[in-house]
Structure formats: C-alpha cells, structure tokens
Amino acid sequence: MITTLITGLVLGGTYALVAMGLTLQYGISRIMNLAYGEILIFAAFAAFLLFSTLGINPILGLAIVLPLAFAFGYLIYGVMMQPLVARSKKSGTLEVDSILATFGLLFVIQGVMLVVFGSNYTSYNFLNTGINVLGTNIAANRLLAFALAVIIGATLFYVLTRTRWGTTIRAIAVNPDAAPLVGIDVNRTARFAFALGTMLAASGGVMISMYQTFNASMGVVFTMKALVIVIMGGLGNLMGALVAGLLLGIVETLVATHVDPGLTLAATYLLFLGVLLWKPSGLFGKAAGR
C-alpha cells in the first residue's frame, strides 16, 4: 500500500506539473492547446537524443530544452494564435478556433516526430537504481523527477501567487477587460503565459523520459490527462491542478497495481466523472455562474 502511494505520488508530481502548464495556456491565455502532449513528447525525445548522442544528462538537458520550448511557445502564439485572438474580439470564438488550429499543429508535430524518431517505443537508462524510501524500493530517476517537479512547481506557484509579475498573469485570467487599466498589455502577458505553459509541458516530457518508455504517438494521452486534471481541479486554479494531479497519479498507480494496468485510463475518466458529478466546477473551482 505504501509502495503504491509513493509511486503514485511520484507519478502525480509530474502530472501536476504538466497540468499547471495547461492551466497557464487554457486558464490564462485562453488557448485550448490540443498539441500540448505532442510538445511534451517532443521534449522527451529531445532529452533522449541529448543523452544518447551527446551524453548530456537530462538535468542538464532541461537547461537546453526548456529555453527552446519557451521560444517555441512564444513563436507559436505570435504566429498562430495572435491572429485568432485578434479575430475573436469580434466573433468570440477563440476556444473553437484554437482547438481547430492546435488540432492541426498536433499532426504537424506528431508527423515530424514519426519521420525523425520513428514509431517505436523509446527509453534510455538514467539513474535506474533502486533507492529505499520508507521500506519501498523506488527507482532513483523517479525520485529525481519528483524532486524536480516539486522544485519547478513550487517556484512557479510562489512566483504566480506572491509576486507582482505573477499577479499580473493571474489578473488577465480574472478580468482581461480591466487589465489595461493597470497598465497590463494583455496580449503580451497572454503570450508569455502561453510560452511558460509550453516550457512546463517540455519539463514534464523530460521528466517522463527519465523513467518511462514513450513513442511519437503518445502525446494525446498526456493532453487528455492534463485536461482532465485541469478541469477536475477547477479551471485556471493552480492549487486545483496541483492537488488533482497528485490525486490522479495515486489513483492510476492504485488501479495499475491492484486491478489491471489496462484500466488506468478508464479509472482516470471514472475519477473525472465522479469529481464533476460531486463538484461540477472542479475541486477548487468557484460555484457555477461566476
């Protein structure tokens, strides 16, 4: 039981981080990014490539992958999303438009990955030694991934909730119309939040590559899980994403070890359904109606 809990918590840590990234993109920039998981997998491949060809370990790899991911997100928002945002001021269809646009992006990134990396499952050996935690044997790479998730997640949480700059980012989610009144450039801030979300997706990818096998067509699973977590936690709520992410990690591990590994995705949706029936606006969401 303790084994399951700890393994689940470790997995949940990565989920929580990934979900925080989607929260930034969907909850704050208002872009529903269906290619989110593809970016994550791309980063996993990048970490693999850096490790297997150049011998750069994934921790150092993060220092290379994350800035690139940020730049990619910044570029994508500027080129693809900004025209949609500008258009939506009249039509109000940003959500549908962004779903369609990123659905296309999904196939582009996936196609590139299939061509470059092929469709096989990939993994690499990094810190694959057991460490004893409270009587449970856990791979060091998982523990490291968890520690990274905690560090990155806590830093982000602190910045977003305790600094002026972070409050600015939350403000455009709360009331974008009022943001210019306090000198906030909504477009620029949304772009920044989107790029930051991309960076978090990539960090999740690097972490997953450390302890799990992955392939080029797996992205959608992560998009769906992140989306489930974000909605379960309450849209745009960072604390919600954190708690729901950990919860999902634990439930998945429980089901995989005690019921059947094939049922994890089913369990994910069962949990999702249960939470929404109990609290329609999510664990930390505000009551319906705004």
Next chain:
Amino acid sequence: MLEVTNLSLRYGRHLALNQVSLRIAEGETVVILGANGAGKSSLLKAIAGLAKAEAGSGVTLDGKSILGTKPHLIPEAGIALVPEGRGVFGDLTVEENLLLGANPKRARASETERHALIFDLFPRLAERKGQLVRTMSGGEQQMVAIGRALMSHPRFLMLDEPSLGLAPIVVTELFGALKRVKETGVGLLLVEQNVSISLSISDRGYLMEAGRITGENSAEALKTDPAVQQAFLGGAAA
C-alpha cells in the same frame, strides 16, 4: 493640462460623441453632467484609449497628443480610469488589486506612501486586505477601484459614475474620500448623474446632451443654473 478638442466617436452609424471639447487643469476637479446615453462614458473611454475616436479628434496631455495610445500605456502617462462597473479583479484580494494598481513604472517610487494613503482614505480596505474583492459590497468594491487607480500615481483620475447603485450614506463617504484625493493635487474628471454631491466637490462642470457639450460653467453657477435644475432635479434622475 488635459485637453480634448473636437472629439467625435462613432459606434456603427450612431454618433456617440459629436465634436466634444473640454479641458482640465492640473489639480482641478471637473464634473460632466448628463443623462443616460449622453455619451459621458464614451468620452472617458476615448480618453483612456479604450474606444477609437474619429479622424480630426484631439486628446492632448501637456500639449502632447495621447490619442491612439494603446490603453495599457495610458496609466503610464498619468491618467487613471475607474470605469463604470468598477472593473476590479474580483477573484484577487484587495491587496493584490492594489499591488496591480502600482504596475505602471511611474508608480513604483511612491508605492509605499500611496499604499498608506489609500488605507488612510479607506480604513475599511485595510481591515479587509486579504479578502477576495468579489465577496465585498458595492461600496467597498468602488473603494478598491479608486484605491487601485490611485496606486498608479495618476495626475488625472477619471471616474465613471462612482455613485451608481450605492446607498446614500456610502456615496457621502466616497465623496468625502474623493475630496481628500483632490487635496493631494490629483486632477479629477468626474462623470455623474448625482448632481448635487458631485458639484459640491467640483470646481467646474460641463453639461452634456446627446453626444454634445451644451454648457460649461463654474460649479457654483451650475448649482443654481435653471438648465441643470430642469434637466436633473425636476426629472426622473436621482
């Protein structure tokens, strides 16, 4: 000096502002009186860069044109707006709203003093600094909106119907605070339907009707002006 010259604004075919001209000097308090739909809100929005004026319009600050400036750069120029409906960040706390108010660079140097001034003006905000703004009363939210605007260290503060929907006792309290804001040297441009209380703190006033300025006078003179009496005090307006 904030000066508006021949400002026109159109929503589709509807001419909301028709060649409006007015000026407000440093530290002066000016009220624009007019009925619903006279174009008062549109005027403030146009100055704040939130609505696009027609060609030939002019808005200048110290002689320099600020027309066409992006709305988020207007606070940086020293003009703050408290919009109709307040425009507060409801899901953030009082303290966070004030923090955001000091977002423009011009506000940073005097942030601590302004913060103290606002809590002095509105002691109730000091008591509730950790509260989410959406859970507060209308009057308190208006205080947050005004406090947030003051945090930006404005030279001119524009207020769109601050008394709207508030109980008379709260309105009195609010205007008492505005009077003290005025004494700190901030120029106030006020749009109101509540004639008597807004004239009581104003130096000058303009009358507005169907998108045009129809009169201008000192506040003293407007108090006894039959046109004002007829338009507001005899009519249905509160």
